[in-house]
Amino acid sequence: MEDQQVGSLRFHIDFSQPLYEQILDQVRSAIAKGEIGLGDKMPSVRELAQELRVNPNTVMRAYQELERDGLTEKRRGQGTFVTSSPEHVRSFRTALAAKYIDSFMDQMESLGLTWNDIQSYIEQKYDAEEGGSMR
Amino acid sequence: MEDQQVGSLRFHIDFSQPLYEQILDQVRSAIAKGEIGLGDKMPSVRELAQELRVNPNTVMRAYQELERDGLTEKRRGQGTFVTSSPEHVRSFRTALAAKYIDSFMDQMESLGLTWNDIQSYIEQKYDAEEGGSMR
DNA sequence: TTAGGTGTATTAAGTGATATAATACACTTA
């Protein structure tokens, strides 16, 4: 699949998952990682839809979820903007991470794996170090 | 939701996910954790369908996937049995765990979390210890 | 004031995954 750049946002869209979900995840990621700055203007619904060759309603769905998450704010007639509140980003990131981690731990438990099993695998595969990043 | 016991298998089925997927996951888990023994007979397609109040085709779909995974074997006219090969179970468990872990690490990376962030959260929440289990 | 860009809402339609239902067939065991 091909990557697409729209403003400061990068997208890789395929058909493995719902389109609105991929848009949602990738914008979330960009905000969480600071690839798009606090207060920055997002692409308009119509523009992003056109760039990604997707229906405006599909982009809308992703944008509405982003606002519910507190990651964006809308200004009538002006557009959609990334929240200016670092706390909003931080708390959302924490909550989502917790959700992912809990779900992951349930999966591991269902396979009968211990925490040490997981650590072994990860440290071996990702070569994690004290204080290092994951890559 | 209510739990159901069918032979040595426990099920909790709800409507949060596809039915065949829940059946699949829960049988996998039972095999991986040894809750149902190697070589044991599984409930028949019709019996399990009746117990879970689900269509036989839905159980069939889960059973076919289990066989593709190498976790079960079918004997014509006799029924479906858990594989007698510990290696099959072990290799499947390893492969599935790797898939889960990789997907999880991608999620964490998308939120900009480091391996240490994850460790801190888990050790705090699950109170993991050296050599201990996850619960 | 006007023109064009915002987000939003509505209605209609199509597709695919999921699930149910009813039925039939080949095979094995007792």
Added chain:
DNA sequence: TAAGTGTATTATATCACTTAATACACCTAA
């Protein structure tokens, strides 16, 4: 032979997802 296996087929229904075509209220800049 009878009953229990897995399997296959056909039809139907529902729901999530997506597209399409419009329309409306709001804001900004010319």
